Structures are given as C-alpha cells and as structure tokens.
Amino acid sequence: MSAASKAKRDDPDLDVVVFERGEWVSYGACGLPYYVKGEIQSLQDLVSVTPEEFREERDIDLRTGHDVIDVDPDDRTVTARSDDGEVTVAYDHLLLATGAAAVEPPIEGLDREGVFTLGSMSDGNDLREYVARSRSDDDLHQPDRGPACQFLDTCSGPVGVVGGGYIGVEMAEALAANGFEVHLFQRGDRILKQFSEATSERILDHLRDQDVAVYLEDEVEALVGDDRVEAIETTDDRVPIDMALVGTGVRPRTELAEDAGIELGETGAIATDAYRETNKPDVYAAGDCAEAEHVVTGEAAYVPLALTANRHGRAVGQTVAGTPSKGGGIAGTAAVKAFEVEAARTGILDHEEGRAAGFDPITETIDAKSRAGYYPDGGTVTVTLTADRDSGRILGGCLVSEYGEGAVHRSHALVGAVTEGVTVDELSDYDLAYAPPFNTTWDPVLTAAKVLGGKLEPDR
Amino acid sequence: MSAASKAKRDDPDLDVVVFERGEWVSYGACGLPYYVKGEIQSLQDLVSVTPEEFREERDIDLRTGHDVIDVDPDDRTVTARSDDGEVTVAYDHLLLATGAAAVEPPIEGLDREGVFTLGSMSDGNDLREYVARSRSDDDLHQPDRGPACQFLDTCSGPVGVVGGGYIGVEMAEALAANGFEVHLFQRGDRILKQFSEATSERILDHLRDQDVAVYLEDEVEALVGDDRVEAIETTDDRVPIDMALVGTGVRPRTELAEDAGIELGETGAIATDAYRETNKPDVYAAGDCAEAEHVVTGEAAYVPLALTANRHGRAVGQTVAGTPSKGGGIAGTAAVKAFEVEAARTGILDHEEGRAAGFDPITETIDAKSRAGYYPDGGTVTVTLTADRDSGRILGGCLVSEYGEGAVHRSHALVGAVTEGVTVDELSDYDLAYAPPFNTTWDPVLTAAKVLGGKLEPDR
Numbered sequence: 001m002s003a004a005s006k007a008k009r010d011d012p013d014l015d016v017v018v019f020e021r022g023e024w025v026s027y028g029a030c031g032l033p034y035y036v037k038g039e040i041q042s043l044q045d046l047v048s049v050t051p052e053e054f055r056e057e058r059d060i061d062l063r064t065g066h067d068v069i070d071v072d073p074d075d076r077t078v079t080a081r082s083d084d085g086e087v088t089v090a091y092d093h094l095l096l097a098t099g100a101a102a103v104e105p106p107i108e109g110l111d112r113e114g115v116f117t118l119g120s121m122s123d124g125n126d127l128r129e130y131v132a133r134s135r136s137d138d139d140l141h142q143p144d145r146g147p148a149c150q151f152l153d154t155c156s157g158p159v160g161v162v163g164g165g166y167i168g169v170e171m172a173e174a175l176a177a178n179g180f181e182v183h184l185f186q187r188g189d190r191i192l193k194q195f196s197e198a199t200s201e202r203i204l205d206h207l208r209d210q211d212v213a214v215y216l217e218d219e220v221e222a223l224v225g226d227d228r229v230e231a232i233e234t235t236d237d238r239v240p241i242d243m244a245l246v247g248t249g250v251r252p253r254t255e256l257a258e259d260a261g262i263e264l265g266e267t268g269a270i271a272t273d274a275y276r277e278t279n280k281p282d283v284y285a286a287g288d289c290a291e292a293e294h295v296v297t298g299e300a301a302y303v304p305l306a307l308t309a310n311r312h313g314r315a316v317g318q319t320v321a322g323t324p325s326k327g328g329g330i331a332g333t334a335a336v337k338a339f340e341v342e343a344a345r346t347g348i349l350d351h352e353e354g355r356a357a358g359f360d361p362i363t364e365t366i367d368a369k370s371r372a373g374y375y376p377d378g379g380t381v382t383v384t385l386t387a388d389r390d391s392g393r394i395l396g397g398c399l400v401s402e403y404g405e406g407a408v409h410r411s412h413a414l415v416g417a418v419t420e421g422v423t424v425d426e427l428s429d430y431d432l433a434y435a436p437p438f439n440t441t442w443d444p445v446l447t448a449a450k451v452l453g454g455k456l457e458p459d460r
Numbered sequence: 461m462s463a464a465s466k467a468k469r470d471d472p473d474l475d476v477v478v479f480e481r482g483e484w485v486s487y488g489a490c491g492l493p494y495y496v497k498g499e500i501q502s503l504q505d506l507v508s509v510t511p512e513e514f515r516e517e518r519d520i521d522l523r524t525g526h527d528v529i530d531v532d533p534d535d536r537t538v539t540a541r542s543d544d545g546e547v548t549v550a551y552d553h554l555l556l557a558t559g560a561a562a563v564e565p566p567i568e569g570l571d572r573e574g575v576f577t578l579g580s581m582s583d584g585n586d587l588r589e590y591v592a593r594s595r596s597d598d599d600l601h602q603p604d605r606g607p608a609c610q611f612l613d614t615c616s617g618p619v620g621v622v623g624g625g626y627i628g629v630e631m632a633e634a635l636a637a638n639g640f641e642v643h644l645f646q647r648g649d650r651i652l653k654q655f656s657e658a659t660s661e662r663i664l665d666h667l668r669d670q671d672v673a674v675y676l677e678d679e680v681e682a683l684v685g686d687d688r689v690e691a692i693e694t695t696d697d698r699v700p701i702d703m704a705l706v707g708t709g710v711r712p713r714t715e716l717a718e719d720a721g722i723e724l725g726e727t728g729a730i731a732t733d734a735y736r737e738t739n740k741p742d743v744y745a746a747g748d749c750a751e752a753e754h755v756v757t758g759e760a761a762y763v764p765l766a767l768t769a770n771r772h773g774r775a776v777g778q779t780v781a782g783t784p785s786k787g788g789g790i791a792g793t794a795a796v797k798a799f800e801v802e803a804a805r806t807g808i809l810d811h812e813e814g815r816a817a818g819f820d821p822i823t824e825t826i827d828a829k830s831r832a833g834y835y836p837d838g839g840t841v842t843v844t845l846t847a848d849r850d851s852g853r854i855l856g857g858c859l860v861s862e863y864g865e866g867a868v869h870r871s872h873a874l875v876g877a878v879t880e881g882v883t884v885d886e887l888s889d890y891d892l893a894y895a896p897p898f899n900t901t902w903d904p905v906l907t908a909a910k911v912l913g914g915k916l917e918p919d920r
Contacts, residue, residue, distance in 0.1 A: 346891070435490060435796055442767065
C-alpha cells in the first residue's frame with residue numbers, strides 16, 4: 001500500500017490496482033502481541049489507512065478478497081480469483097508484495113485445536129478470543145474489552161510458546177500479563193539469537209524473573225492430545241499445556257513469483273536489483289517476500305521487517321511514478337521489548353557471518369550506567385560492539401537496558417555508524433548529546449567504542 | 461583530570477602534576493541543578509574520582525589550593541601560589557584547562573546579598589543552603605537532607621532567574637520543585653536560543669504550564685534592595701523577589717594564557733590545532749577555555765560543554781604519552797531537561813551561521829508520534845532539521861519530546877549525520893530500529909528527513 005500511495009501521489013494520472021487476498025490492508029502487524037495482551041482495544045486500531053480511505057481519498061483501485069493466481073511477465077498480465085470469478089488485468093509496472101508466511105516446523109500435531117500462530121489479523125483475533133475465554137466465560141467473543149484483564153487474580157493455562165524469537169518473547173509477555181503460566185521452548189542455546197549473547201542472557205534472566213519457564217536446547221517434537229492440544233513433548237520434557245503458540249520464524253512467499261519465472265536469490269527470497277526490480281522487466285518485489293542488499297556486506301540478505309517493507313514499497317512507487325528511487329539497503333536493525341527490558345541490534349554481530357564477508361571480527365561488551373551516576377532512577381545499558389580488527393570499521397552493535405533507559409533509541413548512533421562505515425575511533429570521538437538525566441558524560445555507546453578501540457590498538 | 465589520568469595510564473613513568481586553585485576536582489558540575497533541587501543528596505555524590513584516589517591510586521601529583529599565577533612557555537615553567545607560598549615547576553608538556561567563568565552581565569546590584577550564580581561546587585552549596593533555609597529554620601545548614609523538600613506545601617520566594625539558557629531553565633525546575641514562585645527573565649525573544657524555534661516555543665509553553673512566569677524581550681537592568689536583593693528591575697517590569705540566580709552564560713578563562721603570549725581565536729577562547737596544541741610548542745589547551753573545530757563548518761567554534769572537555773583532555777593525555785590523538789571536533793550538541801520535557805540539538809540550525817559557512821540553509825519542522833499510534837502512553841516528538849539546499853547535506857537538527865519519549869537519545873542519529881556529512885535522502889533511507897513501544901514504523905527522525913527531502917526536490 002505504501003507503493004500504491006506514493007505512486008498515486010507522485011503521478012495522479014496513474015491507474016493503480018491493488019489485489020489483496022484477505023480483507024485487511026495497511027495494518028501494523030507488529031502491534032498484534034499488544035492487542036492480544038490487551039493494551040490495544042480493537043484490531044481496527046492497528047489499521048493506518050482503511051480500504052475506504054485508499055479507494056475514496058487516494059483514488060486507488062483496491063480489490064480485497066482477490067487471490068492472485070497467475071502473473072504473466074511476457075503478456076504483462078495478472079489474474080486474480082474472487083467470489084465473483086476470475087479477472088485478468090494488464091499492467092505496465094507490477095509490484096510483488098506477497099509478504100512472508102509462518103514457517104511450519106517439523107513438529108507433530110500442529111493442526112490440533114489450541115495451536116496458534118501469529119501472522120495475520122485473524123490470528124490476532126483468535127488469540128485474543130482465547131485469552132478472553134480463558135479469563136471468564138462472560139468475555140467469550142468479547143475481545144475488545146480492554147486491558148484490565150491483566151490485573152485479574154486468576155491464573156490460567158499453562159500455555160506453551162514454541163520459539164524464542166521476537167514473536168515468542170513478545171507473546172510470552174502478552175500471555176504472562178494475562179495471568180497465564182508460560183512455558184517457552186527454544187531449540188538453540190539462547191533466545192533472540194540475532195541479538196548479542198549478552199542481550200540474550202539478560203533477557204533470558206529477565207523472562208525467568210517474570211516467572212516464564214524457559215527451556216533451552218530443547219527441541220519440541222510433538223503437540224499431543226486428542227482433538228485439542230494437551231501437552232508439549234520435547235527431546236527432554238513433557239509439559240502439560242492448554243494452548244500452544246508457534247512462532248518459529250517466517251519464510252518469503254515466493255510461489256507466485258517462481259511460477260512466473262522470477263528468480264530467487266540465495267536466501268530463498270525474490271532477488272532484486274537496487275531499485276527492487278526483479279529479473280523480469282518492470283516487475284518489482286519488495287517487503288517480506290524479497291531480498292535486499294546489506295549496508296555492511298553489500299550482499300543480498302533477507303531481513304523481513306516493517307520499515308524495510310514500507311521504505312522499499314515507497315521507493316518502488318516513486319520509481320514507477322517517474323523518479324527512479326533505490327530506497328536504501330538494510331542494516332539488519334531490529335528492536336524488541338520483553339516485559340520491562342528493551343533491546344536493539346544492527347549490522348553484523350556473528351563472527352562467522354563477518355568472516356564470510358571478508359572481515360576479521362572482534363567483539364567487546366560493556367555495562368554502563370544509563371544516566372549520570374548521581375542522578376536518580378537510572379539503570380544499566382549493556383552495549384556489544386563488533387568491528388573489523390584491521391580497519392576498525394564498526395560491523396554491528398547491540399544494546400539492552402531496562403525499558404525506558406534508552407537502549408533502542410541509542411541504537412540510532414550505531415545504525416548510522418554501520419551505514420556510513422565509521423570506525424570505532426571515529427565513533428568514540430562523536431559529540432553525542434549529554435545531560436545527567438540521559439547518560440554519563442560519555443554515552444554508553446561512546447564508552448563501548450572507546451573500550452573496543454583500546455582492544456584494537458595493540459594490533460595496529 | 462582526564463588528561464592527567466590518561467597520560468599516566470598510557471605511560472606510568474610520566475611525572476604528572478596538576479594545580480587546582482580550589483579543593484574540588486573531577487566533579488560533575490552538570491549535576492549541580494539537581495543537587496539544588498534535592499534529587500542528589502550530597503555534593504560528594506557529584507565527584508567521580510576523589511583527590512585521594514588521584515594521588516594514591518593513579519599516582520598523580522595533584523596539588524589543590526594552588527593558584528597558578530604565571531606560565532612561562534620559553535622557560536617551560538609554571539608558578540603557583542598556595543598557603544605555603546610560591547612554587548615553580550618545570551614542564552615538558554603543559555595543558556591549560558582553566559575552564560570558563562560566569563559572564564558578568566551589565567546589571568546593577570550583582571553584589572547584593574541573595575544574588576547567586578551556579579558555576580562551582582561552592583555556588584551549589586550556597587544555593588542548596590538558601591533553598592533549605594527558605595523551607596524551614598530547622599534545615600538551616602543541613603543541605604544534605606534529601607529530596608523530600610520538594611513535596612512540602614509551603615511556597616517560598618518569589619525568586620528571579622536571570623537568563624533562559626540551560627542553567628536558567630534547569631534552575632527554574634529546581635526552584636519550582638521546592639515550592640518557589642519562579643520568575644524567569646530572558647533578554648531575547650525566546651529561551652534556549654541555541655535550540656530550534658519550535659523547541660524554544662514548546663519548552664516556553666511547558667514552563668508556563670508549570671507556573672513559571674517567563675518574561676521575554678525584557679532586559680534586567682538592576683537587582684535592587686538595601687543590602688539584600690528585594691526586586692528585579694527590567695526595561696518593562698519591577699518584580700519583587702527574595703533571591704536572584706544569574707545564569708547569563710560563560711566566557712573562557714584566558715587570562716593566564718594571554719599573559720603567557722598564547723593566542724586566542726576569533727571566538728575569544730584559546731586557539732588550538734586539531735591536537736589541542738596552542739601557538740606555543742607543547743602547550744595544549746582543552747575544555748571550556750579553548751576553541752575546537754566544528755564538524756560541519758570546519759571552522760573554530762566555542763561550545764563549552766562537558767563531553768568535549770573530557771574527550772579533548774583525554775586526547776591530550778594520550779598525545780603527551782606518545783600517541784598523537786586529535787579527539788575529534790565538536791558538533792555543538794547539547795541536551796536539556798526542563799520539568800517533564802527533554803530536548804537535544806546538534807550542528808548548525810541558525811541560517812545566518814549556515815550562510816556564513818557557505819551553505820544555503822533550509823529548515824523543516826515536523827510533529828510525530830513517539831510510539832506507534834495504537835500503543836499506549838505515547839507523546840509527541842517535534843523534530844527540526846536544517847539542510848543545505850543544493851547538496852541536501854544535513855547541517856543540524858533539534859528534537860523535543862515529553863521526558864522519557866526519547867528526543868535526546870534519538871538525536872544520536874543526527875549527530876552521526878552531521879558528523880559524516882549525510883544528506884536528507886540518505887538519512888531517510890536509514891534502517892533505524894523500529895518496534896511499536898519505541899516509535900512509528902518511520903522514526904520521527906526519518907519522517908523529518910523525508911519531509912525535508914520532499915521540500916528540496918523541486919529545486920533539484
């Protein structure tokens with residue numbers, strides 16, 4: 001929708017047709033955990049622009065309930081099926097924005113009643129109904145009753161969360177806040193594995209402090225029960241549960257592109273050039289279905305997140321309307337809130353990934369006060385920085401702090417650094433804002449750069 | 461002290477002598493308003509490293525109570541006077557870190573009782589005693605009695621604050637929190653004039669919401685009374701007061717340098733090269749007494765703030781210990797908290813200043829939500845961006861938000877941008893961290909860049 005809006009705004013003479021299989025468009029899927037938690041009152045609140053607004057105010061021919069079944073790049077046509085039958089339209093420019101689908105992990109019993117995923121608005125609705133139903137029979141089918149539920153005394157569940165990524169961690173918070181006894185299962189040896197080890201550890205400790213039972217290196221094998229799920233069976237454990245939320249990642253939806261002869265990249269997502277154009281002329285791909293170049297490695301990467309989708313969609317709209325626009329690369333930046341902790345990461349943290357891109361990575365982690373030591377109510381910001389040993393170039397970074405102590409917003413400095421190829425010495429000389437209520441004289445980001453710079457010195 | 465510490469750490473064989481006129485070293489002067497407010501219990505809490513620690517643990521020959529009366533760059537000697545008489549020591553390398561002094565504005569009656577400034581620890585002590593005395597006779601000379609005072613019912617004063625810069629605004633908060641009726645006088649047409657106009661306006665409104673009486677374009681002419689100040693007389697007003705805090709800026713302390721034939725720059729502060737070396741060989745100057753080069757203009761500027769002093773001191777220490785270090789330029793970055801609002805600025809915002817440096821400045825200000833629109837408890841971030849019209853290069857920026865909504869930490873993105881010469885289009889393509897509890901999909905910083913980019917487009 002950002003492509004459609006931008007194209008139409010830049011060139012009102014364009015005929016812009018959008019096919020959407022479902023009924024919802026332009027919604028903040030990232031808000032679904034907070035809807036399930038009860039902090040957001042209505043699914044409608046997640047919608048930025050309604051279908052009616054797109055049609056009436058932006059003059060976009062939005063066709064919901066239309067499942068695109070064929071793309072023909074040679075004939076330049078798209079065919080969609082709806083309740084009214086099939087329709088084929090010709091195009092001059094085509095954007096594939098087919099998004100991502102939840103990965104189906106090799107677990108038995110995923111089709112049992114009480115097993116949920118969280119990818120769509122209807123998933124969010126189902127989960128909220130489950131939460132409401134578990135709290136009180138009166139609340140059945142009344143998901144929009146407000147956030148008060150999290151303050152009730154009764155404890156429901158137990159419930160299982162399969163996967164320790166963003167969705168797993170955010171849903172653990174949403175469910176625990178509603179009084180559920182939460183069991184979270186992670187196949188690997190740490191949660192949030194895209195973040196630094198120090199961040200994974202700090203958030204793990206925090207989840208456990210919040211009474212979430214976290215199982216590491218414990219592979220879920222089956223969700224067992226009669227019709228309804230009754231227990232999670234793992235390599236090591238059998239845990240009785242009343243519900244399971246499976247959040248084990250997403251994969252790009254590429255079926256339509258593949259059928260049309262559009263090439264995928266090594267990541268398995270649709271390959272594009274810097275303008276998001278695929279190997280087929282005038283066919284673009286952007287968002288969770290497509291790769292994009294990483295600002296540190298210059299190589300294609302697959303990081304399906306909201307800002308990239310929005311930004312690249314907008315760039316394609318601008319290109320199609322006559323001003324070729326790249327929309328920039330991706331830095332692999334991500335942020336997460338887990339109960340009362342916040343974290344952000346950007347760039348390359350993994351040494352193997354760094355070496356594959358030709359770097360010699362070195363990493364340092366520091367703990368620093370979030371405000372001046374003498375200022376009240378501060379916390380601790382843990383900063384991890386990874387740099388290339390030879391050049392000193394910052395490859396990536398990760399921050400974690402108490403919620404409100406600024407780990408996420410401070411990461412803005414590191415995104416700039418990885419994007420511009422800044423060295424640790426250059427970063428440690430940055431004239432960042434300082435006042436006692438916000439940081440120590442050297443912001444934690446600067447301290448991390450200074451300490452890592454000190455580690456590099458003997459080698460230079 | 462940061463120079464002394466770094467030099468000694470890098471080369472323990474160095475003999476490092478420090479002369480300090482007073483008794484306090486290595487203290488966080490930026491914390492003084494919060495000490496007066498009552499949020500910090502003891503002046504001692506503002507001290508990072510004590511004189512004893514410098515002497516015993518860091519092996520630095522720190523001589524407090526020593527007033528340096530002569531520097532001879534030809535003989536390479538320094539002469540200091542103390543209660544024990546005069547002492548002259550030879551040096552190989554000398555750092556002048558004489559700091560800044562409060563400007564004495566052309567106001568009659570500055571020597572009256574009840575007129576304060578806030579530059580030193582003893583100023584802080586005096587002000588806290590005044591606050592305590594005004595609250596209760598029992599508290600006389602018991603400044604360390606804790607923050608509870610701000611919750612008392614009685615209202616004291618009225619008090620006057622002369623100057624609407626950082627100190628004026630922070631002290632207005634400190635005094636109002638203690639129940640004083642505060643009158644703040646600003647000569648110019650807005651407070652915090654280094655910040656954007658939108659920021660000045662928002663903080664002005666907020667001060668008035670907090671019952672601070674703010675007088676703009678009203679020049680204070682005299683502090684009148686018998687021995688003790690009883691009223692502030694301005695061009696337009698006469699306001700009865702019981703105390704006046706004068707915070708009208710600082711000037712570099714350059715007397716010692718001038719007497720030694722060390723050159724000052726156009727700003728009136730000590731001129732240095734990129735290594736902080738003055739025109740006299742092996743004599744360095746850093747901190748609030750010295751100029752430094754601005755990262756945007758490349759020209760010398762005088763911005764006396766804590767991080768620059770700390771960073772440049774450290775660089776000089778490193779240089780003297782054998783590793784020549786520049787310590788980086790300044791971006792004119794600053795942050796302030798005013799009651800429940802926070803703000804930060806960086807780079808060049810003033811168009812005249814921008815034109816003087818050869819740019820063609822254009823400015824845009826936007827209001828954006830601080831969190832996803834559907835997420836609870838968010839506020840508004842106001843972002844001002846100034847860029848060069850031809851190149852699109854970001855020259856400066858300013859943010860203001862409710863306290864806790866991230867204006868200051870988000871400014872980290874803009875400091876990087878002005879330091880690296882990033883354009884508005886490049887910034888708007890940054891892959892900044894996003895999650896609903898922290899921002900909208902496009903962080904306010906990105907939105908500002910996008911909007912300003914749109915304004916530039918017709919001209920390119």
